[in-house]
Amino acid sequence: xxxxxxxxxxxxxxxxxxxxxxxxxxxxxxxxxxxxxxxxxxxxxxxxxxxxxxxxxxxxxxxxxxxxxxxxxxxxxxxxxxxxxxxxxxxxxxxxxxxxxxxxxxxxxxxxxxxxxxxxxxxxxxxxxxxxxxxxxxxxxxxxxxxxxxxxxxxxxxxxxxxxxxxxxxxxxxxxxxxxxxxxxxxxxxxxxxxxxxxxxxxxxxxxxxxxxxxxxxxxxxxxxxxxxxxxxxxxxxxxxxxxxxxxxxxxxxxxxxxxxxxxxxxxxxxxxxxxxxxxxxxxxxxxxxxxxxxxxxxxxxxxxxxxxxxxxxxxxxxxxxxxxxxxxxxxxxxxxxxxxxxxxxxxx
Numbered sequence: 001x002x003x004x005x006x007x008x009x010x011x012x013x014x015x016x017x018x019x020x021x022x023x024x025x026x027x028x029x030x031x032x033x034x035x036x037x038x039x040x041x042x043x044x045x046x047x048x049x050x051x052x053x054x055x056x057x058x059x060x061x062x063x064x065x066x067x068x069x070x071x072x073x074x075x076x077x078x079x080x081x082x083x084x085x086x087x088x089x090x091x092x093x094x095x096x097x098x099x100x101x102x103x104x105x106x107x108x109x110x111x112x113x114x115x116x117x118x119x120x121x122x123x124x125x126x127x128x129x130x131x132x133x134x135x136x137x138x139x140x141x142x143x144x145x146x147x148x149x150x151x152x153x154x155x156x157x158x159x160x161x162x163x164x165x166x167x168x169x170x171x172x173x174x175x176x177x178x179x180x181x182x183x184x185x186x187x188x189x190x191x192x193x194x195x196x197x198x199x200x201x202x203x204x205x206x207x208x209x210x211x212x213x214x215x216x217x218x219x220x221x222x223x224x225x226x227x228x229x230x231x232x233x234x235x236x237x238x239x240x241x242x243x244x245x246x247x248x249x250x251x252x253x254x255x256x257x258x259x260x261x262x263x264x265x266x267x268x269x270x271x272x273x274x275x276x277x278x279x280x281x282x283x284x285x286x287x288x289x290x291x292x293x294x295x296x297x298x299x300x301x302x303x304x305x306x307x308x309x310x311x312x313x314x315x316x317x318x319x320x321x322x323x324x325x326x327x328x329x330x331x332x333x334x335x336x337x338x339x340x341x342x343x344x345x346x347x348x349x
Contacts, residue, residue: 001302004039006039006343006344007342008037014035015339016029016030016036016048016050016068019322025336031068032052034052043086047063049090058081058103059071072103078093079095079121080123085128093116093123098117100152117136117139119136120136121135121137122163123165127170128171129147133165137163137178140160142158143156158178159178160199164206164209166211168235170215173191174189186200188200197238198238209253210255217232219231219232221250227245228247229243229250231243232244246279247277255281257301259281262278263277265297273292274312276296276299277290278290294321296310297313298310301327306326319337321342322335
């Protein structure tokens with residue numbers, strides 16, 4: 001298995017660092033476009049796609065050889081990507097021009113852009129692959145796209161400006177996190193009708209969401225005036241449980257493949273410091289925080305769930321690193337050096 005880490009670079013010269021998870025050794029950096037801030041891997045593991053925000057391109061990397069192919073031109077400021085379950089099409093949300101670009105992965109050719117709302121910043125696709133839901137943070141809407149025809153449906157209006165989206169494993173509900181000037185919430189959308197339900201209020205401003213593999217619980221990360229929180233939401237009833245306290249400025253969450261533990265990244269108050277909080281989903285109890293010597297920005301698990309890799313951002317322009325955590329014990333391994341300003345990570349299946 002290979003972990004691919006996108007590094008923005010000190011001067012905009014972006015790279016991707018491949019890491020062999022069997023040895024935790026970094027390979028030769030792969031040159032990509034400017035400001036690579038997102039990386040995602042096709043379901044079959046053959047290709048890693050890197051979104052280069054400043055060059056308005058997507059770079060495909062063949063994972064068998066770690067070689068980058070020709071950049072694919074997309075819309076302005078690509079911000080998010082999602083694949084259909086069969087891996088045949090990648091959908092890229094372009095924040096600055098309000099479009100989504102479909103890319104045929106067999107040929108790496110971009111199709112005609114699909115107009116959505118203002119500043120699309122997140123995208124998720126139903127498990128059956130029929131619909132892509134695009135969260136438009138600038139217009140307070142979600143746009144459904146029929147993947148069979150690449151046509152956008154009527155926008156779904158929300159009571160908050162969306163910041164992220166996740167779909168339950170059964171495909172019945174899309175949960176959209178968002179905020180207004182004074183509050184944050186989670187809005188459930190019934191995918192059969194594309195109707196938004198009653199927003200679920202939160203105690204802070206949401207920054208990330210993840211749903212357990214069983215589909216029973218959605219966990220929403222939010223920032224507040226003091227420590228951050230994670231709010232568990234029971235999917236069957238759309239009821240929020242008691243908030244779980246985590247570190248300051250939480251920014252990301254990921255759940256182990258077996259659904260047993262949710263890991264939350266917090267950037268901390270001081271620079272060059274952060275922590276990871278493990279939450280047992282069986283009882284929603286947080287374990288002792290795991291200290292990280294830099295600011296964590298992203299997390300990914302090996303397919304067997306035995307290791308979590310946490311991307312540690314820069315500290316005074318020093319190269320970043322990736323810290324492996326053994327999930328059985330939450331023991332921290334030696335950081336693996338990568339490039340400057342690492343932002344994202346994805347691991348081959």
